[in-house]
Amino acid sequence: MNSCIKKEYQIIGFFLVISFFSMTSCRNNGSDYISYYNSVNSIDSIYRMKNDTLTAIKKFKKLFRNFEPRNDERMEEYENYIKFSDKYDKNFGGKKSLYKLIPLVAPYWKFKREDTDFFKLYKKYGIDSITVEQKVAEWKKSLNKQLIDSFRIAFIRDQAIDSTTGQQSLNNFRKNAALLKWTLTNYGYPSMQKIGLETEEGVFMPMLLYLNHMAQIEDYEYFKTKLVDYVRSGDLPPRDYVEMVERYVQINHLKPVYGVKSTDEEIIKDSANINRNRRLIGLQSFKVRRNITKEFLKNNSTKK
Known part of the structure; x- marks a missing residue:
């Protein structure tokens, strides 16, 4: 009886190990x-x-x-x-x-x-x-016409100035957060391969700007956690995600995480941690990125 039970446990253990390696290989098979x-x-x-x-x-x-x-x-x-x-x-x-x-x-x-x-x-x-x-x-x-129309309205709303305060409206940001949540649930992340970058009417729709404003409302923690999945899936560029996190850091006077909105002094003081965080989300070190930006701007200025 004991030997049968032992054999059963060995079989179960074998399948658990196989299952673990299968799950690991699925996660690493071109999806990260x-x-x-x-x-x-x-x-x-x-x-x-x-x-x-x-x-x-x-x-x-x-x-x-x-x-x-x-x-x-x-x-x-x-x-x-x-x-x-x-x-x-x-x-x-x-x-x-x-x-x-x-x-x-x-x-x-x-x-x-x-x-x-x-x-x-x-x-x-x-x-x-x-x-x-x-x-x-x-x-x-091939783009999703329903999403384009929804985000066209959202981007216009995003830029609207409140007549009383003279500032962009947090209530509008909240409405846009609700749209983004609904989109994530029903369609996944609204990448440029789903909604493009500019509508036929000329409404510019950079999600980097949209996410920046998600850092200013109560849903920030939800988006901070949820959107990492879309960086891993390749739908959301790391730089766009980082824009949102660093905006939150800036508003709340917190320690820099990725350094994109920090002073040189802040970056130098904590460069090891900042560069480690950048790598964990798929960005180059701050120094390398700065050199790439300089080269990009130089090349574009010579083309003009």
Whole structure:
């Protein structure tokens, strides 16, 4: 009898171990975009700081096998991978990869369509500008019209000035918080791949600004916890999430967490913790990010 019970426990234990490893592998199987962002940051430094573009290409290729690519602001990792690969005659997937890039740049199309090098690259692989424009139009049609209309109203409301106080209204922020909660429950995070960045009527809808105002109301703690899931899923860029947290820190005169709204003195005083926190959410160290920003601004000023 005892030996039977012992054998039963051994079998149960075996299945529990298998279950644990299955759950762990599911969590790590291409779903943790914080890991993705940290990999991008590491690869970015290989070509930006070490001038080793060929190694960066190999690492990018491996990364994009495991994750659907993003093309984050000022990093443009997927676009850089394609451009570098083309420059060094490395296979990046040709037309298939170029078509995959279009939805990632489509939210910024008003500016991107002025990039003549972008169209030259597509033409080189047999994709003309008319086809590119058609793909952007298809992307626009794929957006969630109900959400776009709801957030168009929310962004207009967000910027409205109270006639009595001359300030933006906390009640409006609360209404927008209710919309965001409803959206998370019914559609997930309202990313640019769901609502775009600007409506046809020209209403600008940057979620970074929207989240900034979530730091000023009672629902902040809910969003602080809940939205980390969407950073991990790749729907919410870390920088947008950090904007909300640091706004709360700033309003309440708390110790900096990520340092994006802090003075140089505050950052230097606690740089080890700040950089650790930044890595935990998928951001570069503060010093590296500052250098990237300087380079970005310099490159854009020379284009004008």
